[in-house]
Amino acid sequence: MIIAKTIEEVRAQVRAWKQEGLTVGLVPTMGYLHEGHASLVDKAVSQCDRVVASDFVNPTQFGPNEDLEAYPRDFDRDCALLEEHGCHMVFYPEVSEMYAPDAATYVEILSDMPKQLCGQTRPIHFRGVCTVVSKLFNIVTPDKAFFGQKDAQQLAIIRRMVRDLSYGIEIVGCPIVREPDGLAKSSRNTYLNPQERQAALVLSQAVRLGQTMVEEGETDARRVVEAMTAHIQAEPLARIDYVSAVDGVTMLPVETIQGSVLVAMAVYIGKTRLIDNFIVEKGE
Numbered sequence: 001m002i003i004a005k006t007i008e009e010v011r012a013q014v015r016a017w018k019q020e021g022l023t024v025g026l027v028p029t030m031g032y033l034h035e036g037h038a039s040l041v042d043k044a045v046s047q048c049d050r051v052v053a054s055d056f057v058n059p060t061q062f063g064p065n066e067d068l069e070a071y072p073r074d075f076d077r078d079c080a081l082l083e084e085h086g087c088h089m090v091f092y093p094e095v096s097e098m099y100a101p102d103a104a105t106y107v108e109i110l111s112d113m114p115k116q117l118c119g120q121t122r123p124i125h126f127r128g129v130c131t132v133v134s135k136l137f138n139i140v141t142p143d144k145a146f147f148g149q150k151d152a153q154q155l156a157i158i159r160r161m162v163r164d165l166s167y168g169i170e171i172v173g174c175p176i177v178r179e180p181d182g183l184a185k186s187s188r189n190t191y192l193n194p195q196e197r198q199a200a201l202v203l204s205q206a207v208r209l210g211q212t213m214v215e216e217g218e219t220d221a222r223r224v225v226e227a228m229t230a231h232i233q234a235e236p237l238a239r240i241d242y243v244s245a246v247d248g249v250t251m252l253p254v255e256t257i258q259g260s261v262l263v264a265m266a267v268y269i270g271k272t273r274l275i276d277n278f279i280v281e282k283g284e
């Protein structure tokens with residue numbers, strides 16, 4: 001596997017691949033990789049001739065009081081996992097390679113979409129995500145890019161950005177990978193102490209509760225959200241940021257579970273903010 005630290009190295013390699021007629025897939029990550037990331041690489045390897053993963057903790061998507069400094073990092077372990085899963089190149093830039101000290105250009109969706117869900121408490125988050133993903137698209141020029149459904153709002157926003165800016169890159173969504181007991185895999189799970197790790201199960205339990213209600217015919221979004229909220233509130237270590245049912249494309253709140261609906265949550269377990277969700281695709 002090639003380790004590229006500069007934009008120029010990535011461009012030269014991708015140019016060579018494209019001259020051979022090979023297709024290129026991109027898997028953007030912030031590193032500290034786990035089986036969730038590996039599933040994206042697996043899918044990319046199955047659909048593209050060459051796969052590039054990026055491993056970059058992007059400062060522009062962190063707010064002033066968030067965990068940028070504390071975010072876990074282990075590049076050697078990341079390389080081992082990527083190589084094992086057949087990744088061809090990892091792009092591992094310094095912050096200075098990605099952002100000039102006076103960088104002042106951002107990509108931002110100017111609708112209510114990035115203000116919903118995580119955007120309520122993380123107002124600059126999606127501007128940072130769109131900016132770094134745009135840069136990665138410009139650097140790697142992939143045919144396809146792979147994103148996890150775990151970050152459902154991010155996936156919807158990237159799809160919208162790709163449409164609005166005519167990127168011509170196919171966005172492939174990949175299902176949430178979970179621990180055996182249900183907890184969605186996340187680099188941030190490493191912050192949890194044993195007691196919090198146990199308490200964190202309320203997220204996936206609430207997902208299952210909501211899914212069961214919908215499967216059994218519940219169509220009132222408020223009732224689903226209320227039942228999930230009550231379940232989470234029963235856990236003393238949990239503090240809800242939001243539990244919401246929104247349109248699967250626009251991310252705007254819905255009252256009825258009909259068509260494509262995303263039921264998503266962010267919950268603090270101690271000081272760690274975790275997210276989880278499920279999607280309902282229901283005919284008229």
Ligand code: AMP
Pocket residue numbers: 028029030031035036037039040146147148149150151174175176177178184185186187
């Ligand atoms: P991150 O490194 O957390 O920014 O995540 C990089 C990519 O991996 C994003 O597209 C995430 O949605 C995806 N991802 C993270 N955790 C999971 C998971 N448990 N299952 C599936 N995809 C995931």
